[in-house]
Amino acid sequence: MKITDILFNFLIFIVIQFIFFSLSTDANAHKVSTYAYREGDKIFGECYFVDGSPCKNSKVEIYDAKGNKIFETTTDEKGKYSFTIKEKGTLRIVISAGEGHKAEYKLEGIREKIEKKEAIDNVSLKKEIQSTTPQQSIDKEEIRKIIDETLDSKLQGLRMEIMDLRKQMDKVTLKDVIGGIGYILGVWAIIMLLKRKKNAS
Amino acid sequence: MHISEGVLSAPVLLTGAFLSLVGLAIGLKNMKNEDIPKVAVLSSAFFVASLIHVPIGPTSAHLVLNGLVGMILGLGAFPSIFVALILQALLFQFGGLTTLGVNTFAMAMPAVLCYYLFRGILRRSKNTAFLGGFLGGGLSLLIAAILISIALIETEKSFISIAGTLLAMHLPVAVIEGIITGFVVVYLKKVKPEALG
Numbered sequence: 001m002k003i004t005d006i007l008f009n010f011l012i013f014i015v016i017q018f019i020f021f022s023l024s025t026d027a028n029a030h031k032v033s034t035y036a037y038r039e040g041d042k043i044f045g046e047c048y049f050v051d052g053s054p055c056k057n058s059k060v061e062i063y064d065a066k067g068n069k070i071f072e073t074t075t076d077e078k079g080k081y082s083f084t085i086k087e088k089g090t091l092r093i094v095i096s097a098g099e100g101h102k103a104e105y106k107l108e109g110i111r112e113k114i115e116k117k118e119a120i121d122n123v124s125l126k127k128e129i130q131s132t133t134p135q136q137s138i139d140k141e142e143i144r145k146i147i148d149e150t151l152d153s154k155l156q157g158l159r160m161e162i163m164d165l166r167k168q169m170d171k172v173t174l175k176d177v178i179g180g181i182g183y184i185l186g187v188w189a190i191i192m193l194l195k196r197k198k199n200a201s
Numbered sequence: 202m203h204i205s206e207g208v209l210s211a212p213v214l215l216t217g218a219f220l221s222l223v224g225l226a227i228g229l230k231n232m233k234n235e236d237i238p239k240v241a242v243l244s245s246a247f248f249v250a251s252l253i254h255v256p257i258g259p260t261s262a263h264l265v266l267n268g269l270v271g272m273i274l275g276l277g278a279f280p281s282i283f284v285a286l287i288l289q290a291l292l293f294q295f296g297g298l299t300t301l302g303v304n305t306f307a308m309a310m311p312a313v314l315c316y317y318l319f320r321g322i323l324r325r326s327k328n329t330a331f332l333g334g335f336l337g338g339g340l341s342l343l344i345a346a347i348l349i350s351i352a353l354i355e356t357e358k359s360f361i362s363i364a365g366t367l368l369a370m371h372l373p374v375a376v377i378e379g380i381i382t383g384f385v386v387v388y389l390k391k392v393k394p395e396a397l398g
Contacts, residue, residue, distance in 0.1 A: 101205055102207055104207075176292045180288045180292045181249065184244045185245065187241075188237055188240060188244065189241070196234060
């Protein structure tokens with residue numbers, strides 16, 4: 001009875017902990033993390049361990065929304081990877097770092113936005129065609145391309161910063177360590193208390 | 202050393218969980234009340250050790266210290282390592298909650314095994330205590346690497362290659378841990394011989 005009671009209490013504790021933590025953190029998080037972003041048809045990503053060191057020469061698999069594997073590549077010496085892909089829907093990037101380490105990242109699709117954009121553009125284009133010459137509509141296409149290109153290059157710095165921030169977030173802080181030790185001592189104190197009560201009665 | 206979530210199949214996970222439960226039950230049953238503070242301290246040591254990275258090979262290996270826990274606690278290593286692994290999974294996302302059973306068994310079983318193998322050498326005299334601690338601390342880690350490789354057979358396909366990389370990666374770590382365990386054991390033998398059971 002003793003052991004089963006202890007195990008039962010322990011299980012309750014774990015369940016409470018699990019509920020608490022699954023509310024506040026990503027339940028699918030791993031020791032290896034990855035992050036990726038789009039730049040037109042190109043996708044850039046980086047894979048790293050919790051301590052910030054890169055995940056070298058690991059297999060990167062890309063799945064579409066239906067779960068079909070559509071592309072495969074490997075990370076370079078700095079843990080970075082990039083590839084060109086036509087698929088605009090949601091992509092699932094899975095990285096196997098070997099020895100049982102695995103990271104996953106869901107890259108949201110951008111199809112809807114583009115369609116909307118095009119729809120609006122078509123409406124405005126039609127209006128313009130009615131009032132002006134077709135020459136200007138071609139110019140508009142070019143302008144959009146130029147804007148896209150400049151935006152991409154300007155956003156590059158911001159993207160790098162987001163990547164760094166993500167890395168910082170995944171790092172283990174002193175707070176986690178001290179908190180963890182506190183939890184461990186607490187768990188054992190509860191077990192000891194329960195054992196002592198059983199002995200006394 | 203920690204297997205992530207979603208890598209292993211259900212049968213492997215269930216086997217690991219079952220074996221760990223058996224170990225946990227035996228460990229908790231044999232644990233004396235006055236030993237619990239010692240268990241708690243070693244749990245904490247194991248918990249923190251995984252944060253100390255040793256930069257070797259393609260992935261970063263870290264200290265495990267399962268040998269140290271085993272050499273001092275014996276069968277108590279199961280509950281001790283289990284508690285530490287839960288918190289590592291929750292706070293650091295090392296390993297995962299579903300792979301808890303496999304990870305616990307892979308790290309605690311070699312520790313218990315080495316405890317019974319080297320207990321004799323450890324107790325004989327002060328001179329052999331370091332040797333016992335060194336062998337126990339180092340071998341526990343290497344056997345753990347082999348057990349992890351066995352768990353990964355299905356995923357990695359080639360057992361020899363995965364076991365080879367894991368062993369090569371953890372050999373230097375094993376030497377470091379052997380030395381740490383050796384010194385701790387010698388120190389305990391001098392200061393508090395009854396702690397070594």
